[in-house]
Amino acid sequence: MQHAIGKLIVLTGPSGAGKGTLLKALLAEHPELYVSISATTRSPRPGEVHGQHYFFLERAEFDQMVADGNLLEWAEFAGNCYGTPRQPVAEQIAAGKTVILEIELEGARQVRASFPEAYRIFILPPSFDELENRLRGRGTESDEVISRRMTRAKDEIAAANEFDIQIVNDQVERAVQELATIVFPVDTPVPTSV
Numbered sequence: 001m002q003h004a005i006g007k008l009i010v011l012t013g014p015s016g017a018g019k020g021t022l023l024k025a026l027l028a029e030h031p032e033l034y035v036s037i038s039a040t041t042r043s044p045r046p047g048e049v050h051g052q053h054y055f056f057l058e059r060a061e062f063d064q065m066v067a068d069g070n071l072l073e074w075a076e077f078a079g080n081c082y083g084t085p086r087q088p089v090a091e092q093i094a095a096g097k098t099v100i101l102e103i104e105l106e107g108a109r110q111v112r113a114s115f116p117e118a119y120r121i122f123i124l125p126p127s128f129d130e131l132e133n134r135l136r137g138r139g140t141e142s143d144e145v146i147s148r149r150m151t152r153a154k155d156e157i158a159a160a161n162e163f164d165i166q167i168v169n170d171q172v173e174r175a176v177q178e179l180a181t182i183v184f185p186v187d188t189p190v191p192t193s194v
């Protein structure tokens with residue numbers, strides 16, 4: 001993509017830290033933002049809608065997207081694959097939108113390598129125990145999956161300093177306001193190609 005005029009923001013943090021919760025609240029205040037819809041091989045949770053929360057794909061379909069170069073980044077996370085469809089992000093940035101990717105650490109590292117202009121935010125839980133409480137309280141994962149996600153969380157939290165800024169999601173309202181002040185006044189450089 002040439003002559004891009006929008007911004008690219010990456011939101012990362014351990015599963016259960018509250019990334020989705022904060023983004024939902026930010027979008028309610030700022031519907032002009034564009035949040036990328038990822039592809040995943042994970043099964044839908046109750047209430048999740050194909051094309052709205054994720055594009056739920058078979059593994060072969062996901063692998064084809066990778067082979068065709070249609071993902072901006074992708075990674076395996078706790079037994080499933082997740083990736084960012086390239087074209088919608090390119091189109092939204094070209095249209096001048098601020099685009100947000102909610103992705104895990106490996107994907108964020110790939111975006112840093114491809115698009116160093118992207119602004120990268122890390123969401124931290126107040127504590128490790130609270131992270132587990134939130135994951136368990138959400139009630140969407142089995143004990144085994146929670147355990148895999150908690151193991152991964154240790155590596156992710158250890159990498160928080162790789163990011164431009166860290167936000168502790170202690171209280172949703174406070175953390176959303178902090179996120180808003182970061183997303184809006186920051187004059188992030190414009191990606192030159194996606």
Ligand SMILES: Nc1ncnc2c1ncn2[C@@H]1O[C@H](COP(=O)(O)OP(=O)(O)OP(=O)(O)O)[C@@H](O)[C@H]1O
Nearest residue numbers: 014015016017018019020021134138169170171172
């Ligand atoms: N500040 C907070 N205080 C208490 N509970 C919270 C807070 N933020 C989020 N939660 C709750 O924690 C759980 C996990 O939040 P959420 O699903 O947004 O996490 P996530 O980081 O998007 O997870 P994943 O990466 O797995 O998608 C949810 O039940 C949510 O309601």
Ligand SMILES: Nc1nc2c(ncn2[C@@H]2O[C@H](COP(=O)(O)O)[C@@H](O)[C@H]2O)c(=O)[nH]1
Nearest residue numbers: 015038074075077082083084102103104107
């Ligand atoms: N690298 C990528 N990671 C992604 C993408 N979409 C979501 N995610 C991350 O996966 C985990 C698990 O998500 P869940 O919905 O199963 O709880 C979480 O950290 C997401 O941020 C993506 O496109 N690429």
